Amino acid sequence: MTTITMRRIEAKFSQKPDNSMSNGSASKVMEVRNLDAYYGNFRAITDVNMPMRRNAVTAIIGPSGCGKSTLVRCLNRMHELSAGGRIEGQILFDGEDINAPEVDPVELRSRIGMVFQKPNPFPKSIYNNIAFGLKINGFRGNMAEAVEGSLRKAALWDEVKDRLKDSALSLSGGQQQRLCIARAIAIEPEVILMDEPCSALDPIATLAIEDLIRELKEQYSIVIVTHNMQQAARVSDETAFLMVGEDRSGYLVEFDSTEKMFTNPSHEQTEAYITGRFS
Amino acid sequence: MAFLFLCAVLSVVTTAGIVVVLLAEAIPFFTHVNIFDFLTGTEWRPLFANKSFGALPLLSATAMIALMAMAVAFPIGLLTSIYLSEYAPSWIRETVKPALEVLAGIPTVVYGFFVISFIAPTIVRPIFHSETIFTALGASLAMGIMLIPMVASLSEDAMRAVPNGLREGAYALGANRFQVSVKVVVPAALSGIVAAGLLALARAIGETMIVTIAAGGIPNLSGNPLEPMQAMTAYIMEVASGDTARGTVEYQSIFAIGMLLFIFTLGLNLIARWFIGKFREEYE
Amino acid sequence: MNAPPPTLIGEITAKLGKKWSSWLFAGLAISATGFGVLCLAVLLFVVARDGLGGLDWNFITSFPSRKPEDAGILAALMGTLWVMGLTCLFFVPVGVGAAIYLEEFARRNWFTKLIETNISTLAGVPSVVYGLLGLAVFVFGMNLGSSIVAAAATLTLLVLPITIVASREGLRSVPPSMREAAMALGATKWQAVWHQVLPAGMPAVLTGIILALGRAIGETAPLIAMGAFTSVFFVPTSPTDTFTVLPIQIFSWVARPLPGFQENAASGIVALLIVLLLLNSVAVALRYMYARRRSW
Numbered sequence: 001m002t003t004i005t006m007r008r009i010e011a012k013f014s015q016k017p018d019n020s021m022s023n024g025s026a027s028k029v030m031e032v033r034n035l036d037a038y039y040g041n042f043r044a045i046t047d048v049n050m051p052m053r054r055n056a057v058t059a060i061i062g063p064s065g066c067g068k069s070t071l072v073r074c075l076n077r078m079h080e081l082s083a084g085g086r087i088e089g090q091i092l093f094d095g096e097d098i099n100a101p102e103v104d105p106v107e108l109r110s111r112i113g114m115v116f117q118k119p120n121p122f123p124k125s126i127y128n129n130i131a132f133g134l135k136i137n138g139f140r141g142n143m144a145e146a147v148e149g150s151l152r153k154a155a156l157w158d159e160v161k162d163r164l165k166d167s168a169l170s171l172s173g174g175q176q177q178r179l180c181i182a183r184a185i186a187i188e189p190e191v192i193l194m195d196e197p198c199s200a201l202d203p204i205a206t207l208a209i210e211d212l213i214r215e216l217k218e219q220y221s222i223v224i225v226t227h228n229m230q231q232a233a234r235v236s237d238e239t240a241f242l243m244v245g246e247d248r249s250g251y252l253v254e255f256d257s258t259e260k261m262f263t264n265p266s267h268e269q270t271e272a273y274i275t276g277r278f279s
Numbered sequence: 280m281a282f283l284f285l286c287a288v289l290s291v292v293t294t295a296g297i298v299v300v301l302l303a304e305a306i307p308f309f310t311h312v313n314i315f316d317f318l319t320g321t322e323w324r325p326l327f328a329n330k331s332f333g334a335l336p337l338l339s340a341t342a343m344i345a346l347m348a349m350a351v352a353f354p355i356g357l358l359t360s361i362y363l364s365e366y367a368p369s370w371i372r373e374t375v376k377p378a379l380e381v382l383a384g385i386p387t388v389v390y391g392f393f394v395i396s397f398i399a400p401t402i403v404r405p406i407f408h409s410e411t412i413f414t415a416l417g418a419s420l421a422m423g424i425m426l427i428p429m430v431a432s433l434s435e436d437a438m439r440a441v442p443n444g445l446r447e448g449a450y451a452l453g454a455n456r457f458q459v460s461v462k463v464v465v466p467a468a469l470s471g472i473v474a475a476g477l478l479a480l481a482r483a484i485g486e487t488m489i490v491t492i493a494a495g496g497i498p499n500l501s502g503n504p505l506e507p508m509q510a511m512t513a514y515i516m517e518v519a520s521g522d523t524a525r526g527t528v529e530y531q532s533i534f535a536i537g538m539l540l541f542i543f544t545l546g547l548n549l550i551a552r553w554f555i556g557k558f559r560e561e562y563e
Numbered sequence: 564m565n566a567p568p569p570t571l572i573g574e575i576t577a578k579l580g581k582k583w584s585s586w587l588f589a590g591l592a593i594s595a596t597g598f599g600v601l602c603l604a605v606l607l608f609v610v611a612r613d614g615l616g617g618l619d620w621n622f623i624t625s626f627p628s629r630k631p632e633d634a635g636i637l638a639a640l641m642g643t644l645w646v647m648g649l650t651c652l653f654f655v656p657v658g659v660g661a662a663i664y665l666e667e668f669a670r671r672n673w674f675t676k677l678i679e680t681n682i683s684t685l686a687g688v689p690s691v692v693y694g695l696l697g698l699a700v701f702v703f704g705m706n707l708g709s710s711i712v713a714a715a716a717t718l719t720l721l722v723l724p725i726t727i728v729a730s731r732e733g734l735r736s737v738p739p740s741m742r743e744a745a746m747a748l749g750a751t752k753w754q755a756v757w758h759q760v761l762p763a764g765m766p767a768v769l770t771g772i773i774l775a776l777g778r779a780i781g782e783t784a785p786l787i788a789m790g791a792f793t794s795v796f797f798v799p800t801s802p803t804d805t806f807t808v809l810p811i812q813i814f815s816w817v818a819r820p821l822p823g824f825q826e827n828a829a830s831g832i833v834a835l836l837i838v839l840l841l842l843n844s845v846a847v848a849l850r851y852m853y854a855r856r857r858s859w
């Protein structure tokens with residue numbers, strides 16, 4: 001047991017996860033198959049099928065309450081922490097079912113990072129916000145270097161390098177959100193899930209995060225939920241459009257390349273939603 | 280309207296009344312007994328012919344019993360609150376919390392009985408070989424049990440006030456429940472938890488019936504938890520239940536002791552309020 | 564990798580592994596929770612074991628006695644009823660009145676703040692100190708002696724803070740729209756509070772009152788401090804009579820070494836717990852009613 005854990009940790013930090021294009025740009029990092037998600041007896045999403053491409057940005061759009069958050073929370077098994085949260089169907093990560101009994105959800109979450117709607121830095125120093133994730137994942141390397149590295153990747157280093165010991169709560173909303181992104185990428189996940197990461201931010205902070213997302217997809221695969229159609233069009237390569245059905249349950253209407261979706265959608269509903277003619 | 284206002288003002292009058300009453304009897308007491316001797320004297324013999332009013336034996340007994348009780352109540356109460364707020368499924372929470380409420384609602388005279396009839400004869404005496412069943416340890420164990428619900432429910436309140444986003448953030452980084460609880464939730468709720476501990480300590484210092492019944496009532500500065508001791512509150516009980524005449528030094532002495540109690544508990548409560556205020560500032 | 568020198572704790576956690584330390588902690592936390600529940604069970608068991616046998620009609624209808632087998636709680640039970648009845652008469656109007664004032668009418672100024680801070684501080688004052696207050700003010704100052712009124716007045720001051728806090732919560736749970744609706748119909752603020760807010764908040768207010776009463780029934784120290792008697796051989800007939808109450812009776816039995824008296828104490832405790840249980844089931848019923856009403 002111990003040796004396996006140690007080996008995993010070493011593997012995780014010594015050799016970078018294989019994010020190269022070697023498998024071909026069309027390789028799927030994750031795939032959702034026939035997914036139903038429940039809160040108790042209420043089925044929040046029904047029969048969703050969609051792939052997530054490696055080193056691409058996959059956007060999830062749709063009206064409020066259609067189950068976008070529920071869907072992304074299934075991808076790192078955060079959904080099962082909600083009261084009554086359970087799923088049916090399959091979610092594959094690197095070809096393996098993440099809900100298989102031998103998969104440890106805790107370990108899974110260190111490989112699939114998540115950024116939330118409201119920035120949620122810990123009430124600790126900026127430095128310790130990043131160090132926290134590294135420590136709990138058994139990181140044994142040079143902490144200061146690792147912290148600096150991820151702050152740089154999140155385009156936050158220059159703004160905070162002189163105040164690493166300050167409370168993270170003293171940062172602005174946009175900075176806090178980038179800190180949360182830095183915190184997520186510090187532990188070198190393969191996938192980063194983002195649930196409306198910009199909805200609490202002003203337009204300038206939003207653009208900064210969008211730039212960051214475009215940079216990050218070189219190394220990571222990103223799934224982003226957004227309410228903002230322009231944002232989906234600007235940052236994503238592929239888009240999934242969800243609607244909410246008669247039974248209040250969300251379902252997938254259309255999944256396609258973002259370009260096709262925004263220029264020539266196959267479904268009338270999609271077009272109506274994208275052009276704002278949606279009631 | 281005027282009546283309602285008077286009702287609200289009554290609380291201020293009560294506080295003022297307490298202060299005035301305590302001072303009114305304590306000041307004459309300190310004309311008989313030097314306040315310095317009172318606070319540092321090691322002999323407490325108020326009812327003998329050669330009186331001596333050195334309060335250290337009472338103070339040390341109160342401090343010792345209260346601290347030992349906290350040594351039981353704080354860790355157990357804190358672990359209970361962590362379990363209830365972070366681990367327990369809702370049906371367990373719904374069952375355990377009322378049970379703890381019942382434990383908290385049991386009159387303290389019952390805890391005194393519990394020491395005499397169970398804790399002392401079946402735990403303290405066989406394990407620690409005390410000479411009598413009236414020991415500081417026995418009283419503090421019961422007091423510890425009595426305080427568990429208070430620590431648990433106040434710290435659980437603090438932990439529940441920690442925004443869920445922090446927990447989710449930590450889970451999303453691959454933290455397990457233990458790490459989320461101990462490294463995120465507890466530090467975030469720390470000022471609330473400290474306040475819970477201080478309020479429980481104040482309660483322990485002011486607790487009367489358990490120490491009166493179970494600790495033996497003999498002024499004792501030995502610091503040995505297996506001996507009988509008299510706490511400050513127990514001394515007040517002793518004098519009040521006898522027939523001490525008004526105006527005597529003994530009568531006044533219970534007000535002097537009462538004043539010390541009031542000062543200690545008030546101080547602890549004010550510090551606790553400060554921590555609670557700090558906690559609210561962080562999360563509301 | 565330049566790993567820092569491992570610390571002992573780091574070493575242990577690494578050895579145990581993240582998972583094991585988590586399980587260990589969960590076990591610890593569950594045991595702690597179980598410990599509290601176990602203590603309650605043992606306490607109730609010990610009381611029932613020692614006390615149930617002696618709790619018969621004779622015990623309820625007898626006065627204390629030098630012989631344990633003849634002793635009973637008649638005077639104490641009646642004393643408890645008298646003191647609690649009178650205490651209710653005092654603290655309910657005053658506590659609810661103060662809550663209404665603070666919640667509905669008080670302006671947010673320094674004086675209101677002073678009152679509020681003061682109430683929360685008073686809740687932390689040891690009950691024995693209230694006993695000293697009662698002794699000096701009611702027993703001697705007003706010359707009431709160690710009587711039922713003096714006791715009720717002392718207990719009133721003692722439970723006022725909890726009553727006020729709980730009643731305010733009850734009033735606060737009434738949605739503001741209710742006050743506005745009433746006032747939009749031309750009701751004065753006072754009418755709105757009296758006819759709308761108070762009835763709507765009543766279950767919660769009542770729960771608070773019962774909570775306070777439960778606290779008052781179990782109090783021993785303040786009453787002893789104000790000189791209540793431990794052995795009383797008559798049933799009180801007026802508020803100025805001297806008295807004893809159940810917890811004091813229990814205390815006086817616990818303090819006697821004869822085993823028979825310990826059993827009397829246990830039986831007295833069973834009686835006291837039954838009274839508290841009855842009181843609390845009323846509170847639970849009210850809370851249930853309240854929860855149902857809110858979900859409509």
Ligand SMILES: Nc1ncnc2c1ncn2[C@@H]1O[C@H](COP(=O)(O)OP(=O)(O)OP(=O)(O)O)[C@@H](O)[C@H]1O
Nearest residue numbers: 039044063064065066067068069070071082083248
């Ligand atoms: N914890 C929960 N318990 C029960 N039902 C929930 C819970 N969380 C969400 N739901 C329900 O599940 C459905 C989908 O919610 P979800 O939060 O996934 O929607 P969303 O698409 O993210 O909406 P938004 O755009 O407003 O964030 C909704 O009907 C919601 O009421």
Ligand SMILES: [Mg+2]
Nearest residue numbers: 068069070195
């Ligand atoms: Mg959402």
